[in-house]
Amino acid sequence: MNTCKPLPYLTGYPAALIAQVRQLIAQDKVAELLRKRYPDSHDIRTDKALYDYVQDIKNEYMRNAGQLSKVMFDNKLHVLRNALGTHTTHSRVQGLNLKAKKEIRIASLFKDTPPEFLRMITVHELAHMKQREHDKAFYQLCTHMEPDYGQLEFDLRVYLSYRDAGGGKLWGGVDAGLNGAE
Numbered sequence: 001m002n003t004c005k006p007l008p009y010l011t012g013y014p015a016a017l018i019a020q021v022r023q024l025i026a027q028d029k030v031a032e033l034l035r036k037r038y039p040d041s042h043d044i045r046t047d048k049a050l051y052d053y054v055q056d057i058k059n060e061y062m063r064n065a066g067q068l069s070k071v072m073f074d075n076k077l078h079v080l081r082n083a084l085g086t087h088t089t090h091s092r093v094q095g096l097n098l099k100a101k102k103e104i105r106i107a108s109l110f111k112d113t114p115p116e117f118l119r120m121i122t123v124h125e126l127a128h129m130k131q132r133e134h135d136k137a138f139y140q141l142c143t144h145m146e147p148d149y150g151q152l153e154f155d156l157r158v159y160l161s162y163r164d165a166g167g168g169k170l171w172g173g174v175d176a177g178l179n180g181a182e
């Protein structure tokens with residue numbers, strides 16, 4: 001595995017922590033650590049199932065945050081360009097009210113992850129329905145929906161760094177590569 005290149009998914013974390021992750025990658029220990037911490041994979045395979053899954057979490061925590069128009073897995077979201085998910089707002093004028101319909105796209109790599117990672121990215125995208133920026137209020141909202149959010153986001157970033165360094169898929173079926181077509 002290439003262990004010299006930068007770890008773009010961990011930009012912003014403390015240097016000591018990044019050095020630790022780099023060492024774990026170099027020593028080939030990431031797979032074992034992550035599999036031990038997250039032994040299961042989820043079974044959400046279709047956009048319909050994903051929509052219901054996201055809608056359930058939204059109903060529990062963000063009932064008043066507008067309507068979800070569309071939820072889908074997107075295999076064109078290249079995670080190497082740091083697009084973990086996207087959230088777009090389509091505004092249309094309806095009478096005197098400006099109604100916003102939200103669309104959530106989740107990178108297809110999340111099909112083959114533990115349930116914890118799918119929940120983390122879902123919470124992240126839902127939080128964007130209220131908070132545009134990755135600011136303090138945004139992370140407070142994420143943590144409100146998922147108390148372990150910070151740890152999960154970090155562990156996901158460790159997984160992406162490991163994949164970026166050439167590591168294979170740790171959950172789910174056949175490995176199609178990090179940006180492989182489904």
Ligand SMILES: [Zn+2]
Nearest residue numbers: 124125128134
């Ligand atoms: Zn975001």
